[in-house]
Amino acid sequence: MMKIYLILLMSALIQVTELHAQTPEERLEELGITLTEPGEPVANFVNWRKVGNVLYLSGSGARVIGTVGEDLTLEEGYEAARLTGIKIISTLKAAVGDLSKIKQFVRVHGMVNSAPDFYDQPKVINGFSDLMVEVFGEKGKHARAAVGQVALPFNMAVEIEVTVEVED
Structure with missing residues (x-):
């Protein structure tokens, strides 16, 4: 009897936790982050492309x-990656409307405009990765590459590409 009671109690606690889980938009508000409309691409490409649910x-x-x-x-550099993350969340919001539709971050390719003797690119891209986990929780964790570049467009400090799975 005690075992059944504990199972029911645990089930109720899980349901209450799920009811009070924050949406990504609520987390952004709590963090004091305001999203903006993504800008137009600077060349002949699009900001995003959806293929199936990716x-x-x-x-x-x-x-x-x-x-x-x-x-x-x-x-x-870490702060530049974090600011890039905010810009990417803005693009995600424009693409899917409701950020809760993001099922998971799949892959991130982070590029750092690096001096020849700078070897901490992963620590720089952590600015992005840390923010995604702050906003999306476990869904924000991702596979990742963090590489150094001799130059980036417009002399940007950081450029990041993202692949996410979304709900249909």
């Missing part, structure tokens, strides 16, 4: 310019 986002970067390890510190 959404592919073009590379995106915040307006932080410079080379990490030369013009910018690791901390400034």
